[in-house]
Amino acid sequence: MKTTFIRANNPKAFPAFDPDRVKQIASWLPTQPTGFGKPVSDRQAWEKIASLPGAARTIAKARRDAASPPPELPDELYLEFTRSGNRRRYEVPYFTRTQRILTFAKAEGFLNQGEFMPALEAELRALCADRSWVMSAHDADLENFNRTRYYGDLGATARALLAATVSWWFQDQLPADLRADIKANIMLRVLEPYREVFQTGEIKNGLWWMTTHSNWNAVCTANTVATALTVCDSVEERAEFVAAMEISNPFFLNGFTPDGYCSEGIGYWNFGFGYYLYMAAMVRLATDGKLDILDHPVVENTCAYAKNIMIDKSVAPAFADCAVNARPSTAILWLIQNTHPHTLRQRITIEDTSILKLLAFALIAFAEPTAAENLPPETPTIEPRHLFAEGGVFICRSLHGEQTFGAAIKGGHNAEIHNHNDVGSYLVVINNHAYLVDPGAEQYTRRTFSKDRYVSKILNSYGHPVPVVAGKLQNTGRAAKGVFTKTDFTDAQDTLVIDLTQAYHVPELTALTRTFTFFRTRPEIIIRDEVSFASPQTFSTAVVTFDKLFIRHQRSLTVYDGNGACAVDIAVTGADWTLDSEVIENPGTSNVPTRVGINLTTPVTAATVTVTIKPAPLSDDLPGFYREPDLTGLNPAVNDAITIQAKNIAEETGGAVVREPKADSDEDTVRRLMDWEAHVPLQEPKADSDEDAIKFWDKAGHALTWEFTVPADGRYALQVRACHAFGDGVARHVAVDGAPLNQEDTPFLFPGTGGWSTKTNQWREVWVAHNRKALILELKAGQHRLTMTNADNRGMKLDWLKIVPLP
Numbered sequence: 029m030k031t032t033f034i035r036a037n038n039p040k041a042f043p044a045f046d047p048d049r050v051k052q053i054a055s056w057l058p059t060q061p062t063g064f065g066k067p068v069s070d071r072q073a074w075e076k077i078a079s080l081p082g083a084a085r086t087i088a089k090a091r092r093d094a095a096s097p098p099p100e101l102p103d104e105l106y107l108e109f110t111r112s113g114n115r116r117r118y119e120v121p122y123f124t125r126t127q128r129i130l131t132f133a134k135a136e137g138f139l140n141q142g143e144f145m146p147a148l149e150a151e152l153r154a155l156c157a158d159r160s161w162v163m164s165a166h167d168a169d170l171e172n173f174n175r176t177r178y179y180g181d182l183g184a185t186a187r188a189l190l191a192a193t194v195s196w197w198f199q200d201q202l203p204a205d206l207r208a209d210i211k212a213n214i215m216l217r218v219l220e221p222y223r224e225v226f227q228t229g230e231i232k233n234g235l236w237w238m239t240t241h242s243n244w245n246a247v248c249t250a251n252t253v254a255t256a257l258t259v260c261d262s263v264e265e266r267a268e269f270v271a272a273m274e275i276s277n278p279f280f281l282n283g284f285t286p287d288g289y290c291s292e293g294i295g296y297w298n299f300g301f302g303y304y305l306y307m308a309a310m311v312r313l314a315t316d317g318k319l320d321i322l323d324h325p326v327v328e329n330t331c332a333y334a335k336n337i338m339i340d341k342s343v344a345p346a347f348a349d350c351a352v353n354a355r356p357s358t359a360i361l362w363l364i365q366n367t368h369p370h371t372l373r374q375r376i377t378i379e380d381t382s383i384l385k386l387l388a389f390a391l392i393a394f395a396e397p398t399a400a401e402n403l404p405p406e407t408p409t410i411e412p413r414h415l416f417a418e419g420g421v422f423i424c425r426s427l428h429g430e431q432t433f434g435a436a437i438k439g440g441h442n443a444e445i446h447n448h449n450d451v452g453s454y455l456v457v458i459n460n461h462a463y464l465v466d467p468g469a470e471q472y473t474r475r476t477f478s479k480d481r482y483v484s485k486i487l488n489s490y491g492h493p494v495p496v497v498a499g500k501l502q503n504t505g506r507a508a509k510g511v512f513t514k515t516d517f518t519d520a521q522d523t524l525v526i527d528l529t530q531a532y533h534v535p536e537l538t539a540l541t542r543t544f545t546f547f548r549t550r551p552e553i554i555i556r557d558e559v560s561f562a563s564p565q566t567f568s569t570a571v572v573t574f575d576k577l578f579i580r581h582q583r584s585l586t587v588y589d590g591n592g593a594c595a596v597d598i599a600v601t602g603a604d605w606t607l608d609s610e611v612i613e614n615p616g617t618s619n620v621p622t623r624v625g626i627n628l629t630t631p632v633t634a635a636t637v638t639v640t641i642k643p644a645p646l647s648d649d650l651p652g653f654y655r656e657p658d659l660t661g662l663n664p665a666v667n668d669a670i671t672i673q674a675k676n677i678a679e680e681t682g683g684a685v686v687r688e689p690k691a692d693s694d695e696d697t698v699r700r701l702m703d704w705e706a707h708v709p710l711q712e713p714k715a716d717s718d719e720d721a722i723k724f725w726d727k728a729g730h731a732l733t734w735e736f737t738v739p740a741d742g743r744y745a746l747q748v749r750a751c752h753a754f755g756d757g758v759a760r761h762v763a764v765d766g767a768p769l770n771q772e773d774t775p776f777l778f779p780g781t782g783g784w785s786t787k788t789n790q791w792r793e794v795w796v797a798h799n800r801k802a803l804i805l806e807l808k809a810g811q812h813r814l815t816m817t818n819a820d821n822r823g824m825k826l827d828w829l830k831i832v833p834l835p
Contacts, residue, residue: 054267056315063196065390078138082383090135113474179234185251241283243300250307288329289419291444293350332371346468349446359388374408439510463594471616564631589756595644602635657797675720726823
């Protein structure tokens, strides 16, 4: 049955629901509360998942985790956000708690031997004893911390659903007192505060999300309602939570434009709309298909957003607070495939459901397969363009032989959800890589969501490829907008004109337009900015990149990585100009953009800046990436080389390596665990390595030293077998017997090999070289020490090193 929607106008009071509607919903619900997934007593369901490869890895991780107690969450860490704005130090152990609970629960469900029950009980009791379930960054007045008032946030509602689900899975195994404690905490911390709102209509501090347009609404509501369906004994109470959900839903869906555009970006689409889809699946299950919250005009277009927003196979524009590498979640696409398969680009399969996170695991791993006749095609369908007319974003794509070429450009306004002041921003993508970019989200701090948000150059317009007009950046607010004044799309070219005048509060500004032309018969884009003033004013614009940059001269620059390049040619009328590059600070992240300002040197009353963008070859004059050395005349005697296995490290500083043998393999690989695991690297096996290999050697200053002995005085070259996924290379300092062999600012580069050799052999044998000249070691007979030091915070797997004689 179609869900009941009310008018969404963001009221200060939560609207009352219809008692008759509650009765109707109650008639659809089961008499007893029911969770999602299957109880572990359903061995057929659990054992089917336990046979998948990821289940064995989950069990192995659970055994490692069980060796340590639950991570502590001391008050000092919680209060650190209030004192300094640092949220990460608390969130690392906070999320580790929930990860461990799910790991122990899944591992025990797979084995069903009681091995992980003590660890699972300990984690759940620690969770119940925590002072606050709310994330520290969401407890501004410390009400949860001081236990003066509770409310649910993204973290607390997720904890409630996790605890409720695990308690339901293990309803016959967990002690009765623990299950009672879990329910009491859920009611106190999450469900009672939510119920108070829909009973009184008063939206108190902390529960603002019940009528917001952002991802918080769908995520917190889905977690809360699913928890109520799992733990509330009274069918009437459960029906009230579902009825309250129906009131909240229109507020969330009104956050999308009618054409389905999500201004928060694909990452938050995964999160917010993904949870809306999870919620739809859960209420559909709970009501035996009688309640369908997907029956809403905007839902179909929002499902199609995942297809329409992609510029290339795995590149979406990072507008607003979107991560630069965000892409549609496979689990969310799987849910769409079950309800709106015609909106997908291609068929979605999930080979191993055992590794999915909580809701995806509960709703997908235990689900019956979709009938083949209802599935999208296996071969992806690629459309040449998509215009989000109401969202104000244009995506264009083309194929030239085997080369893909695409772009995205936005109009919109500067009051969008997770807004950046970025009207007119764009990206250019060649072969599935964005060479010219919008910089995307910054690392969140207390400032990010404060009155000082737009102090950040990542969030204000300065860090975006848009003009600076009369020395002023773009305004914030809905009135600061870009208007599409022309959209002309043909087989030969696509032309889009955006009026940017209203994005700037400059009284002297009479007109500012950006014309975007995408040629389809050749891989080329022309972006032309035309400006006019009532009196002479300064003007500049910019291009932005994360990649290497080579400014050839005033009219030309090249942006490149190890796999390709993008040529940017510049022409200006109205004044002379300079090109000035600047690194835009983005603390806490490795994505540090470079802004190249195209700055007119004198004030103008009218000017035109034209930027022509097209793919370019990797020419030999481009600095800063690896090139194969010319070995002519060197005649390296590879068969007589001294081979050093990478695992045989004589000394290590700046990191720690331990061994961790992998089941059914005789090989090891060094892996540095993430901060929330152990703060130390591990060794685990690596397929296709010669013997043992090292990996996740990924922190600057982490130095590895090996010892070797040469039989005679002579010249030697250095060769390594390595792999990594960084297209523009990885940097290492090299020293022999303590003497550095490179300048501090010119470390040796090691080329990308296409990946980490996880599923296929991506190892490459590399001569250590600089500017096409192989490194030559003059060595005396006897023992020596070779040291390589990480110079760039990038990882590289290393299989072996060879000291190769040069006769």
